[in-house]
Amino acid sequence: MILTFKINGEWVTQEIKPSLLLIDLIRDVLQLKGTKPGCLEGECGACSVIVNGDAINSCMYLAINVDGKEVTTIEGLENNENPLHQVQEKMLEHGAVQCGFCSPGMVMTTKAYSDKCIAEGITPTREEVKKSLEGNLCRCTGYAKIIDAAEAVYK
Amino acid sequence: MNFDVISPKTTPELLNAIYDNQSKNFRIGAGFTDLINQFKAQETEGLILINLAQLTEVDFKKISENEINFQIGALTTASELIDNKSIKENFPVLYQAANKLASTQIRNVATVGGNICNVSPSGDMTAALIALKATCHIIDCDGNERKELLSSFIRGLKKTSLTKKELIKNITIPKNFSKNIKSGYEKVGSRKSMEIAIVSLAYHLQMDDKGVITYAGVACGAVAPTIPFTTSACEFLTGKNINDISDSEKEEFAKRVLSYANPISDIRASDWYRKEVLFNISKTIFER
Numbered sequence: 501m502i503l504t505f506k507i508n509g510e511w512v513t514q515e516i517k518p519s520l521l522l523i524d525l526i527r528d529v530l531q532l533k534g535t536k537p538g539c540l541e542g543e544c545g546a547c548s549v550i551v552n553g554d555a556i557n558s559c560m561y562l563a564i565n566v567d568g569k570e571v572t573t574i575e576g577l578e579n580n581e582n583p584l585h586q587v588q589e590k591m592l593e594h595g596a597v598q599c600g601f602c603s604p605g606m607v608m609t610t611k612a613y614s615d616k617c618i619a620e621g622i623t624p625t626r627e628e629v630k631k632s633l634e635g636n637l638c639r640c641t642g643y644a645k646i647i648d649a650a651e652a653v654y655k
Numbered sequence: 656m657n658f659d660v661i662s663p664k665t666t667p668e669l670l671n672a673i674y675d676n677q678s679k680n681f682r683i684g685a686g687f688t689d690l691i692n693q694f695k696a697q698e699t700e701g702l703i704l705i706n707l708a709q710l711t712e713v714d715f716k717k718i719s720e721n722e723i724n725f726q727i728g729a730l731t732t733a734s735e736l737i738d739n740k741s742i743k744e745n746f747p748v749l750y751q752a753a754n755k756l757a758s759t760q761i762r763n764v765a766t767v768g769g770n771i772c773n774v775s776p777s778g779d780m781t782a783a784l785i786a787l788k789a790t791c792h793i794i795d796c797d798g799n800e801r802k803e804l805l806s807s808f809i810r811g812l813k814k815t816s817l818t819k820k821e822l823i824k825n826i827t828i829p830k831n832f833s834k835n836i837k838s839g840y841e842k843v844g845s846r847k848s849m850e851i852a853i854v855s856l857a858y859h860l861q862m863d864d865k866g867v868i869t870y871a872g873v874a875c876g877a878v879a880p881t882i883p884f885t886t887s888a889c890e891f892l893t894g895k896n897i898n899d900i901s902d903s904e905k906e907e908f909a910k911r912v913l914s915y916a917n918p919i920s921d922i923r924a925s926d927w928y929r930k931e932v933l934f935n936i937s938k939t940i941f942e943r
Contacts, residue, residue: 501660518660519699521691541692542761543849554734554763560691561764564660565708609759634848635758 505566507532508576516563523547523558525566526573534574534604538637545636548605549573555612557635574604577611587611587653594649598640606636610650623654656694658702662709666794669712672705673820674796679703683822685730686764688757689773714824715768718742724827729768733780734759736767745831748859751840752783758849768823771805774813777852777877781805783840785874785882786857787828795820812880832869835862837897839943841936845923852877853924854932856912858940866898873937878916878929888912888937900941909937 504513507530516525526535526549538546540559547558550572577585584592587610597603613632617624624632629650638646661676663669673683681703684690694702707715707730716728718739725745727736733753736742743750756762756770756779770780771791789805797820805826808816817823837860844850855876861869871889876882888911895904918929 517657519656519658519694519704521656541695542688542757545758545760548760555760556763557688557760560688560761562660562687562691562706562708564662565706567709613759631848632759635760 501564503564503567505568506570508572518562518564520563521559522549522551522556522561522563522566522571525563526558526571532573532575536601536604538601538605543637544602544605545609546602546605548608548636550608550612553612553615555609555635572608572611574607577607585611587614587650590649590652591646594645594652596642596645596649598638598642602636602638602640606633606638606646606650609633609636610653614650614653617654624651626651656691656699658694658699658704660704660706662706664709664711666710666712666714669705669707669710669822670794670796670798673822676703676705677796677819681705683707683772685766685769686732686761688761688765689769720830723830725830726825726827727767728825729766729771729823731767733757733762733765733767733770736780737762745836746783746787746828746859747836747838748786748840748857749780749783749828752779752842752855752857755779755840755842755847767826771808771823771826772815772817774809774815774881775851776812776880776882777855778882779840779842779852779855779876781809782855782857782874782876782882783859784826784828785809785884786859786872788872788884789826789828791826792824793817793821794824795822800824806874806882806884809881831861833861833863835864835866836860837862837940837943839940841940843932843936851923854878854918854929854936856933856936856940860892860897862897866896868892868895868897873912875912875915875933875937878918878933880917883915885912885915887914897941905938905941909934912937 536546538544542557542560549558661672683705685707715730719726736753770778791808841856842852843854857874859872871892873885918926920926
């Protein structure tokens, strides 16, 4: 099956087997290892990537369904002027990273949510920020700092 | 996992795919948040997946309204329901149920039709739709159409009335008679996020100007093999004034809701706990 889609700003065409999962396309075929395989059943959010503006779990998403769409992974957040995205800067400032395994997923979910809030001119409450991260688990128990960092994106 | 995928773009392509594969082992999927996990746990060699995610037909996707009904396409995601202002305003029970489902990442892909067809007793959007007396609009690959009330469409644990030739196109909900509503979705679990309900209660009451209940729809989740519409509890409320319900009437209502519960004990909770919780949350809807 032939798939054409945009990954981190670049169009690619790739032949894949129909049952391939998006996470395996990203990590094994495209060799982008920043997207993390955690629980692989949609609980932990470590594999979160952005498809057409929405955060999704790439472990439960068929690769063929990104055909014609735009996928952003953690590797797609850097550019020449800014090696780190604002969400990543805030996570560093607030010490929101311990082992780092959940961080790419946390960043992608927070980015998708903050893009929507900014587009709609909304400043979310702390409760809303927490809710936006409900699909991401951190096993180093660092939630307070992660939520602080996600909230600081709006300040 | 090793299965074949057919991705129809139009309704005729979809119906042909169903027709052509009648003699084969196929599954229909849209958001895949349940199906992928099922596929990982089973042998998928020889399985054909009819993938609805690339279907472009608006009838399957849009939320619209006419004079009597709201229509929700089966492929509407939980996030799209949450973002729809009319749904939030008219049917808080459905808005809350969609918003309490799993996580953002899952809500962005999980569909209403999938939640119904997964036929879980703890299906959040399904419980809300049963309380709202939703009707499923079903099409088949021979060109037939039929309608069935969601509460009768679900026949038992993991069983629906769908034949191998059919699928749900959309769901309709009758419009409110009144602007005066009391509507919500109570979900009890061991945590707020990523939780499958231990007990849930979907309620939608409509009152006239004086507060007299003219419509009551109450359904309870995760306490029986299906999600029952609690007819006798609803009949008990109809005609009473919402501002004037005594404590003993609240208890009687809760007892009637409880009469529909036949829970099991499982990894998440005991049957005793489920009944206690259902009784208590039923009493408290009047305080909310």
